[in-house]
Amino acid sequence: MNLKIVIIGGGSSYTPEIIEGIIRRHHSFPVTEIVLVDIEEGKEKLQIVGELSKRMILKSGKPIQLTWTLDRKKALVGADFVSTQIRVGGLQAREKDERIPLSHGFIGQETNGAGGIFKAFRTIPVMMELAADIHDLCPEAWMINFTNPAGMITEALLKHSDHKKVIGVCNIPFNMRHSTAEILNVSPDDVEIEFIGMNHFVFGRKVTVNGQDRTEEVLEKLKKGLDYSPANIVNLGWSSTFIDSTKLLPNPYHQYYFQTKDVLTKDIKAFEENGTRAEKVQELEKSLFDLYKNPELQDKPKELEERGGAFYSDVACSLMDSIYNDRKDIQTVNTFNNGAITDLPTDAVVEVNSIITKNGPEPISVGPLPPVVKGVIYEMKAFEELVIKAGISGNYNDAYTAMIMNPLVRDEKGSKILLDELLEAHKEHLPQF
């Protein structure tokens, strides 16, 4: 039997991780074919990654056929899973997403700040086209999206494309679970965290280890500085008062919302000294590709884990494995709320624990949001809806409402300045505007 995976954005430096994940799971998830797809501008990287991937598979001895191509449509035919890890406009675009807001005194948050709005605007049209192709060419395929802003992209697709087999994934819940395990000195497999909210705005409400409630213990550790940030985020730590008052596990991105002044000061200083995170990532990427070119290299190099997105691919592989095997295990994904969080719309995409079946994720009921964060979570979801609306419509006023209702902007004049500069800076990637 054929089991075919197509990786859109296959020339990404993350690809070796997903290849490794596929190899490792081959006994239960017997992939027979992998096609890496990228665009003309990524041709060179695609070949480097393709060749490394081939060497990895060869070393593993698994009967997996791997090819790479620029012809997306041809690649999609017969696919069972399509994973997406694209970056429209590349790291240069990300640099602008960060730099332009910072230059006006706003946080250049690339996933759900002003920058994230434009990442969504650039990505939505491309993903809508991709979803249309999938719907035509491999309608039974599951689309596993780990392109950021993963929650908003997933909601845009589920609401506006014809292809309804779309799931969003993120490594934040994975990281939070792993860091928590480390701190409690137990296996990550034994840890479960009840997640509440949306992508990059998710909170943990309850930690159990083999069913034993150990939330209080973790909260105590958090008060002492427990850090479960991915590599791309320097966590400022959380105060006892914050933890005692919310009784929730924040995720690393929450610092942007609740420690805004400090983050801004730090970001501006860092920017003045070293440029943006995007610039650092560009350097890191360059050195990664230098490594990848080495024909002796037959494994995912350690250095890859320094990237913020590490483990994304592991999350994606786990998910595909559970769908394929109808495992009905619990994973944290981005999917339609469907009542799980009673305060949010049924058709909002949320990031919650879900049962993973052959027919996709089924969220486990969360009930009402904790009163202390229900306001900010609802607000953030409403903001996301405005971004999606504008990303689809391409209407200037829609885009303005998204910008001003972002809690990191929320400024009448500043919104217009950011909007105008970012529209200009990214215009080649914004066909809808």
Place this chain on the structure above:
Amino acid sequence: MNLKIVIIGGGSSYTPEIIEGIIRRHHSFPVTEIVLVDIEEGKEKLQIVGELSKRMILKSGKPIQLTWTLDRKKALVGADFVSTQIRVGGLQAREKDERIPLSHGFIGQETNGAGGIFKAFRTIPVMMELAADIHDLCPEAWMINFTNPAGMITEALLKHSDHKKVIGVCNIPFNMRHSTAEILNVSPDDVEIEFIGMNHFVFGRKVTVNGQDRTEEVLEKLKKGLDYSPANIVNLGWSSTFIDSTKLLPNPYHQYYFQTKDVLTKDIKAFEENGTRAEKVQELEKSLFDLYKNPELQDKPKELEERGGAFYSDVACSLMDSIYNDRKDIQTVNTFNNGAITDLPTDAVVEVNSIITKNGPEPISVGPLPPVVKGVIYEMKAFEELVIKAGISGNYNDAYTAMIMNPLVRDEKGSKILLDELLEAHKEHLPQF
């Protein structure tokens, strides 16, 4: 380590089934102590069942200590699980629940018709006292209720008692799953049905076998007369039109609501010929106890499966096993809705697929009810709320509203007649009125 189960109503003829279930699961669910509890009136039966249970355990060779007592409070100390299978007023009361309505031309439905209202009224005060004892004496214990009307009793306890670790179980979803498996010629373990609604008013929406959607096939079989009724219900079968229009799997109790005239005709005829179901059950019980007394008998006798409640205990054992082991498998239980069914209140008890954890069940999101049945399901839930309110308050007018809003009664005059006669007939068991 100690693992203690207390069985309230331990003198019930169903007890050998639960004993068998515990023995069978001993490798993963290592019960060390079982106490059967009953009341003075059930003393003799309790001894018969107790002795049979002892012989069963002896034969199994498992190190389980079994005792029986009339002292409930003493028994509860140290319990991990308390299962409840009581019948306040005994089968004589059930006979009245059926006979009185029938004599006025209404269906004497003992679980959610006029009779069921009074079963709830008799049972609620007893269960409230039990829950208070559990809360005092073994606050960590899970109360597994399979006393009917299981949904309403569970909701009454979850809303009005201090003990919140209460789960209601029923054999209907179990039976539906098993019959469906039989018809599809697959193992019941591979079959999953998405259940929607409340106890004895639950529908199946989707049937999957190892993740493959086979709903249409099952609906076709239903049109040809597939019967998944328990032994106590003669199913009249469902027409093609009904199945094609609803696209749902009804449960056996739905015939009372959608085939009312035929059931009534049949029940009246059967009553005239043979007395009520309750009377038949009384005979059956008598012959069961005659069997149980046989000192040679060391196993649950086959004859027990002819009772309508068969497999209840299996369902309960599965549930206790999964809680104990934090299995996170999917079982169908009665628990707080918590948003799973978006049309029903958060604190309504519903019967839905749930993840079973050490901390109890977490329902999987169902989303909005199917439009075709949302009216009747909502109505039934509102009726249940009225029954619970009256069962707690003991107020005559509250009881009247419950009676008239039952869809099998809904008659201004008839409601009063039934209410007055049933209040009189059961008065010794209705301290609250």
Place this chain on the structure above:
Amino acid sequence: MNLKIVIIGGGSSYTPEIIEGIIRRHHSFPVTEIVLVDIEEGKEKLQIVGELSKRMILKSGKPIQLTWTLDRKKALVGADFVSTQIRVGGLQAREKDERIPLSHGFIGQETNGAGGIFKAFRTIPVMMELAADIHDLCPEAWMINFTNPAGMITEALLKHSDHKKVIGVCNIPFNMRHSTAEILNVSPDDVEIEFIGMNHFVFGRKVTVNGQDRTEEVLEKLKKGLDYSPANIVNLGWSSTFIDSTKLLPNPYHQYYFQTKDVLTKDIKAFEENGTRAEKVQELEKSLFDLYKNPELQDKPKELEERGGAFYSDVACSLMDSIYNDRKDIQTVNTFNNGAITDLPTDAVVEVNSIITKNGPEPISVGPLPPVVKGVIYEMKAFEELVIKAGISGNYNDAYTAMIMNPLVRDEKGSKILLDELLEAHKEHLPQF
């Protein structure tokens, strides 16, 4: 300034009432033009009614131009208000709506029983066409619908037609208010009743007279037999227990739902003796038209008030007057719920007290439904949604779900029998099926 009213179904025997209402309000609602419209089959009646109306206007001395025509489109041009009082299939169709169900032991309720379903099915296509014409020819006109089932027809139009200026009216709230006033011996203008629910399933929750709460007093009277039924319904009266338990004012149609057995017995007896209500109405109509023909007659004859629909027109005139004058007074109309009743969908049409403005009705918040009736009201609304869906789709299975979910039918076999016979009986008026 021109103020033009078009009366669809202008040949109806009720027309003189609306003419009288217009004349009476001419000082504040200065109608300049009335056009009566009817279809070929009603040509003769149209002329009789037209001539009587002309005489009425002449006598009044008001400068109103009245004409009649079979050309609907031409009539609509320039209209400010369009009132609709049609009866697709005439009284013969109503007779079938009542007779066929009765012959199978079901209540032939012509507004929201089995008969009402078919009245809706016949009327929806005609009203959809009319709404389309209005939308084309006089898009600013308000459509005032008093064709039954008024609530469902209004919801069908508001949801499925492009014309959104539609309001449904009924004389039941008017009658309840007037009877209540009579019993309290006060002026109807001083009485306000808080209405809750839907057309023909509306309850009164609170009665105030000039702001004084006199609900208890009215409930006491109800227990003694207060009758606020229209002429077409013989009220059986309500018991003390029913009133004390619900604390609500039922409307006359509630007897069909809560006194079903008695009504059925009575209806069958009446039918055997005298034929259906429809047949009686046919006779009454005939004698009315005989009166109308009298060239001496210059007023609405007293005999008209014996019809069940009396005062419908008064309700409609009041409504048009308040819209025209932006009165912001409180009237009871059928309009989108919009949150007024928190338990029902936002886009359900409900019958509630509303502020009447130039821009249409704005419902006053009711809040959650009273627990005692929330089940039946929700159920009834869900049933209505099924009727509307089927009335638009013309799908057999949709029609079956509407039939079986009607609380007066709710019978698997009976539903099919009624459905098939009624579809056959009315086929010429059911183009959509």
Place this chain on the structure above:
Amino acid sequence: MNLKIVIIGGGSSYTPEIIEGIIRRHHSFPVTEIVLVDIEEGKEKLQIVGELSKRMILKSGKPIQLTWTLDRKKALVGADFVSTQIRVGGLQAREKDERIPLSHGFIGQETNGAGGIFKAFRTIPVMMELAADIHDLCPEAWMINFTNPAGMITEALLKHSDHKKVIGVCNIPFNMRHSTAEILNVSPDDVEIEFIGMNHFVFGRKVTVNGQDRTEEVLEKLKKGLDYSPANIVNLGWSSTFIDSTKLLPNPYHQYYFQTKDVLTKDIKAFEENGTRAEKVQELEKSLFDLYKNPELQDKPKELEERGGAFYSDVACSLMDSIYNDRKDIQTVNTFNNGAITDLPTDAVVEVNSIITKNGPEPISVGPLPPVVKGVIYEMKAFEELVIKAGISGNYNDAYTAMIMNPLVRDEKGSKILLDELLEAHKEHLPQF
């Protein structure tokens, strides 16, 4: 017949306005007795205001008996209306509410910023006691609250006190309506604005003049700088983009949320130059009382209108008049949502157009919130719930959650600093902490 009004905080400089309003409405709202109540610290002002009020009444010739007292309980006996205009801690407290946040770079917004949280904390216990007295001594009396934060105080009382006849009022909707009238050159009586949201966070969605929709026209004016701010707020104006994107009428307080940076700059500058608004108000008050002392003065002096709260009393008088007369006119008040805004809880207090009856306000349905502001409105309401919870509980962590979830603070460290300093500064008025 007696009609008695008790004014709590009767020594306020606003009292002459309410006296004037009562005199002006005496023909329809025939007040017979007014008692001004204040506390020991306000004794002197109370006498000054009391004597001026007496002179005003004398001049009017109305048969109203006016007295003043420090004995609140005695004053309340027999009251029909109790109006409340207290300022716990006086203007000194307000100065701290503004100065402390400003000194840390946060807006010292005294109604719903950090300062407003403490105004609520100081006021809630006092108002709870007052409500308890009213409930004991004049249970039929309506409590008309115009003490800020008016929305939160009203919600606290409606949820936590036994007295349920409480209505909150504010002059913002009044001012918006009057400024709009001015700009459209029409009478304020002909203007209606659909208000959506909560006190000091209310938006106008639709403007009608005698039922004619003139919203677009007003939005155009807004883009040109229409100012409907009260005297205490300097409006920065709204940009075309903001207006075109939201299509809503902001209220003057919205500048704190959407023009935060500019307001902060301005406030800091103003503070450095002139001290806080509170200090200016103190001076204004002093000069007002100098005027009031003049025994020749028999009227409300013009100078009073320079205060931000001008017309509050007019709003309160209108409201009392409509309740007394069961007018059923439309006024904008703070009352339980009850479904009017479908996105907010049923028991949230909202500021919406309501029908004013003898039994209090009944909100007119608004429906779903406009998507563009639903996030911020929901967030603000959730924040208010946290303030109320903390104001009742006196719990430190509850207070911290309120502070950090305020959109003008939302800073982990800053919240603690503000909280600690404000708790210390106001401790004598915070018995609950």
